[in-house]
Amino acid sequence: MKILTLITTPLAILAMAGCASAPYNPANNTAGRATVYEDVRSSGRVQGIGIESQDIASMTDKMMRDMLANPILAGRSPSPRIIVDSEYFRNESSSRINKNLITDRLRIDLNRAANGRMVFVGRHFSDMVAKERDLKRSGMVDGGTIRSTAAQAGGDFRLGGRIASLDALDPNSGTQSRWQQITFEMVDLELGTIVWSGIYEMKKSAQNDIIYR
Amino acid sequence: MRPIFLASTLATVLVGSFYAPLAAANDAALASAQQRLQSEGERNMVLNHMRAGTIAFEASNHNAAETHFDAALNRINGFYADDEQARKARSLWYSEGTKNFLGEPYERAMAFYYRGLLDLQKADYENARASFKSALIQDSFAEEEQDRADFALMLFLEGWASHLNGDSILARQAWDELKTMRPDFVVPAANHTALILAESGKAPRKLADGIGHNLLVYRRGKRFKEQRVKVASSGTLLYPMEDIYLQASTRGARPIDSVLDGQIRFKKTNAKRGTVLTDVATGAADTFSYITGERASTGVFGAMQLAGTVALAFSSGARAEADTRYWDNLSDAVHITTLPASEVSDELTLEYLNSKASALREPISTKAVVTRDPRGNVLAWARSRPAVEYR
Numbered sequence: 166m167k168i169l170t171l172i173t174t175p176l177a178i179l180a181m182a183g184c185a186s187a188p189y190n191p192a193n194n195t196a197g198r199a200t201v202y203e204d205v206r207s208s209g210r211v212q213g214i215g216i217e218s219q220d221i222a223s224m225t226d227k228m229m230r231d232m233l234a235n236p237i238l239a240g241r242s243p244s245p246r247i248i249v250d251s252e253y254f255r256n257e258s259s260s261r262i263n264k265n266l267i268t269d270r271l272r273i274d275l276n277r278a279a280n281g282r283m284v285f286v287g288r289h290f291s292d293m294v295a296k297e298r299d300l301k302r303s304g305m306v307d308g309g310t311i312r313s314t315a316a317q318a319g320g321d322f323r324l325g326g327r328i329a330s331l332d333a334l335d336p337n338s339g340t341q342s343r344w345q346q347i348t349f350e351m352v353d354l355e356l357g358t359i360v361w362s363g364i365y366e367m368k369k370s371a372q373n374d375i376i377y378r
Numbered sequence: 379m380r381p382i383f384l385a386s387t388l389a390t391v392l393v394g395s396f397y398a399p400l401a402a403a404n405d406a407a408l409a410s411a412q413q414r415l416q417s418e419g420e421r422n423m424v425l426n427h428m429r430a431g432t433i434a435f436e437a438s439n440h441n442a443a444e445t446h447f448d449a450a451l452n453r454i455n456g457f458y459a460d461d462e463q464a465r466k467a468r469s470l471w472y473s474e475g476t477k478n479f480l481g482e483p484y485e486r487a488m489a490f491y492y493r494g495l496l497d498l499q500k501a502d503y504e505n506a507r508a509s510f511k512s513a514l515i516q517d518s519f520a521e522e523e524q525d526r527a528d529f530a531l532m533l534f535l536e537g538w539a540s541h542l543n544g545d546s547i548l549a550r551q552a553w554d555e556l557k558t559m560r561p562d563f564v565v566p567a568a569n570h571t572a573l574i575l576a577e578s579g580k581a582p583r584k585l586a587d588g589i590g591h592n593l594l595v596y597r598r599g600k601r602f603k604e605q606r607v608k609v610a611s612s613g614t615l616l617y618p619m620e621d622i623y624l625q626a627s628t629r630g631a632r633p634i635d636s637v638l639d640g641q642i643r644f645k646k647t648n649a650k651r652g653t654v655l656t657d658v659a660t661g662a663a664d665t666f667s668y669i670t671g672e673r674a675s676t677g678v679f680g681a682m683q684l685a686g687t688v689a690l691a692f693s694s695g696a697r698a699e700a701d702t703r704y705w706d707n708l709s710d711a712v713h714i715t716t717l718p719a720s721e722v723s724d725e726l727t728l729e730y731l732n733s734k735a736s737a738l739r740e741p742i743s744t745k746a747v748v749t750r751d752p753r754g755n756v757l758a759w760a761r762s763r764p765a766v767e768y769r
Binding site: 211212213215255256257258259260261262264332334336341 | 455456493497504505507508509511512515518545548
């Protein structure tokens with residue numbers, strides 16, 4: 166009997182000490198983490214179900230390759246003038262996004278890879294160009310060293326597209342999923358025909374801890 | 379000449395002294411909310427960003443409002459799996475309030491609402507629409523099927539963002555769905571490009587109910603009478619589009635409630651077990667002493683008493699209280715009306731009325747913050763109670 170008492174007494178005291186006064190620490194006193202570079206083409210430490218860096222990198226890469234393989238866009242002589250910006254690239258999805266992240270990357274990647282097979286019109290810089298042309302024509306500055314033209318460049322083709330999404334939620338499990346479809350279309354700016362189309366899609370799902378559902 | 383000069387000076391001073399404290403109070407409240415971000419840390423980070431964002435939004439401090447709501451939404455949009463604070467909050471020995479605050483669905487939805495309004499003010503209609511859609515998704519977490527995604531305000535605003543963006547088909551789709559929830563709502567005319575939004579009342583409150591304070595219940599904000607709103611100059615009555623308290627209180631049981639319920643059962647079982655064991659041990663020891671005339675040995679009876687004490691300790695150590703932190707500078711309801719942009723004055727005053735649309739005994743009227751976005755469309759926003767009035 167004494168042995169039983171000897172065993173149970175310290176155990177009970179330990180249990181009481183441990184349970185009755187669980188420490189409450191409101192502050193997250195983690196030691197933190199030094200800055201690290203992460204690969205933009207891989208999933209980072211912080212993830213959601215929206216469009217992330219790896220999605221933009223892989224979608225623009227896919228579209229660029231596809232466009233360069235299209236003879237209407239990349240096999241013409243003289244090289245076609247193309248406008249790639251976010252003006253006609255619509256976001257109809259439930260993800261907030263700066264669309265320029267997609268269109269800027271696509272234009273720059275294309276411009277570097279096309280090597281003159283496509284000429285890109287900087288329509289988003291047209292104000293800047295107009296101001297300089299006015300200064301030149303008014304005689305405030307000289308004519309520069311390249312050439313003078315009657316007007317700024319007109320485009321042959323322009324990018325249009327759409328980001329759309331479909332969300333689904335299972336309230337029982339708290340699992341949320343989002344299917345996103347991003348379409349890219351190159352439009353003939355005289356005829357209105359679509360000379361090239363590309364599509365990129367992804368579906369992501371995640372489940373929150375029960376405490377946050 | 380002199381009396382006129384004196385009167386005008388006095389008037390200037392009075393008007394100045396009326397508005398100056400409001401602006402000063404707003405600055406002080408924003409500073410205080412930002413201070414709380416630092417002092418209360420990650421646990422209350424989202425809550426304090428929501429509070430600070432609301433104060434900044436009211437003061438038309440767009441940059442600060444965007445910063446605060448973006449910070450809150452980045453956390454809300456993240457997924458918390460295998461999270462240390464969540465694991466603690468689920469355990470027996472910590473209350474639910476240990477977790478990092480992310481808000482209940484209605485609070486998350488309202489954070490998206492303010493983010494969407496900030497986008498509307500900048501004519502970024504597509505991202506505004508994305509925000510309102512995200513708000514609707516948050517509302518889909520309701521347990522009660524009939525209350526899922528019934529946040530009419532967000533549906534209206536999704537349609538409004540599409541309307542301003544020229545996406546008439548998308549606007550029509552959203553408003554057709556809205557009509558199923560608000561049949562009496564009149565869809566904005568094609569030439570309406572100004573939206574007046576007015577918020578009334580005080581935030582829904584969260585209380586812990588039940589014997590172990592494990593049940594989360596909602597109560598409407600206290601001490602306010604305003605329930606309707608009209609435009610002071612024209613008398614146009616705004617449409618009461620959303621009751622935020624109703625959104626909070628109709629969600630139904632939360633998944634975490636079953637965990638808290640289990641903890642309460644554990645608490646009760648151990649309390650009962652502990653009481654029985656200690657009572658039996660004491661009674662048996664007394665009986666033993668009475669029959670034998672000897673003092674009861676500490677062996678068997680002592681062990682029983684000890685086991686009882688341990689069970690009682692487990693019971694008192696278990697924490698099952700529901701988390702009652704809430705976004706306290708939200709409003710109770712949102713009212714809307716739309717009209718052509720040319721008909722909205724930059725000096726727009728809204729008057730708040732009781733539930734029967736009659737004047738209040740203590741009249742309340744506020745000046746709206748009127749924003750003409752880069753495309754010439756108008757968003758006028760006002761609230762009956764200053765956002766600085768919170769706990």
